[in-house]
Amino acid sequence: MKTRSLLRYVVSLAFAAVAILVVANAVGAQRGNVDWAAVGLSTHHVAGTVHYLEGRGGNIGLSVGDDGVIMIDDQYAPLTDRIVETIRGLSTAEIKWLINTHVHPDHTGGNENFGNRGVPILAQDRVRLRLAATQPEAALPVLTYSEDVTIHLNGEEVHIVPVPPAHTDGDSIIHFKDSDVIHTGDMFRTVAFPVIDRNNGGTLAGTIEALGIVAGMAGANTKIVPGHGVVSTRDDVIEFRDMVITVSDRVRELVEQGRSYDQVVSADPTREFSGKWGDPQRFLTAVYAELGGQ
Ligand SMILES: [Zn+2]
Numbered sequence: 001m002k003t004r005s006l007l008r009y010v011v012s013l014a015f016a017a018v019a020i021l022v023v024a025n026a027v028g029a030q031r032g033n034v035d036w037a038a039v040g041l042s043t044h045h046v047a048g049t050v051h052y053l054e055g056r057g058g059n060i061g062l063s064v065g066d067d068g069v070i071m072i073d074d075q076y077a078p079l080t081d082r083i084v085e086t087i088r089g090l091s092t093a094e095i096k097w098l099i100n101t102h103v104h105p106d107h108t109g110g111n112e113n114f115g116n117r118g119v120p121i122l123a124q125d126r127v128r129l130r131l132a133a134t135q136p137e138a139a140l141p142v143l144t145y146s147e148d149v150t151i152h153l154n155g156e157e158v159h160i161v162p163v164p165p166a167h168t169d170g171d172s173i174i175h176f177k178d179s180d181v182i183h184t185g186d187m188f189r190t191v192a193f194p195v196i197d198r199n200n201g202g203t204l205a206g207t208i209e210a211l212g213i214v215a216g217m218a219g220a221n222t223k224i225v226p227g228h229g230v231v232s233t234r235d236d237v238i239e240f241r242d243m244v245i246t247v248s249d250r251v252r253e254l255v256e257q258g259r260s261y262d263q264v265v266s267a268d269p270t271r272e273f274s275g276k277w278g279d280p281q282r283f284l285t286a287v288y289a290e291l292g293g294q
Pocket of ligand 1: 102104167186227
């Protein structure tokens with residue numbers, strides 16, 4: 001009898017353990033558990049001193065030369081050591097500056113690690129304010145700005161330009177003037193409709209304006225590195241901006257007619273664009289809200 005009850009006890013313990021594992025896995029999956037060791041990291045030369053590093057999260061821009069390395073954005077904390085190792089494949093020079101294009105964690109997740117390594121972080125004033133709400137001191141930009149800043153490094157003028165609230169209210173674009181490359185952060189992406197993060201101060205009008213600023217800064221041969229997606233041209237940025245203007249004009253007209261969000265969706269204001277930029281739902285929701293739809 002004693003053996004049997006012990007056996008039953010062991011069996012029920014085993015079931016409990018399996019149940020806990022199943023629940024833990026489900027929770028892990030919901031949190032987007034990532035096998036960080038399996039994330040592939042690669043660098044691509046863009047032009048002149050500029051490369052970009054692809055991994056998980058926003059494209060990391062890199063200016064590499066004798067004076068040191070400038071980094072734009074840093075993806076996620078669990079990738080920091082491997083990101084540094086990958087940069088070492090291009091240059092053993094010191095990482096002199098890290099610029100955050102905006103606050104999102106797929107662009108700033110490595111900040112604390114880089115801060116602790118002594119790399120000074122630059123960003124718009126508002127990026128520091130927003131990060132400070134959740135992040136430790138080491139993760140915060142130590143040099144913040146509300147107007148243009150230029151870094152002179154690697155024989156390059158690196159022009160950092162804060163733009164009006166677009167993807168968020170802390171967006172910057174970075175123009176490597178001598179290499180003729182612009183890193184846009186997330187206001188421009190080649191893989192989806194614009195993300196206008198209204199919770200972090202992003203705006204539709206600012207998105208259109210910021211894309212115009214990028215197009216105005218670029219020449220016909222300028223290489224444009226988006227926050228997400230592939231290296232593009234000024235024409236690609238203009239096409240993207242014109243799409244945003246066309247869709248917002250259509251939605252504005254429907255809002256003025258008092259149409260509901262569902263009616264706007266039925267009118268299919270992204271009709272000829274969805275084939276290229278995918279599911280418009282998040283974009284349309286933001287555009288509709290911003291244009292006063294209710
Ligand atoms: Zn973003």
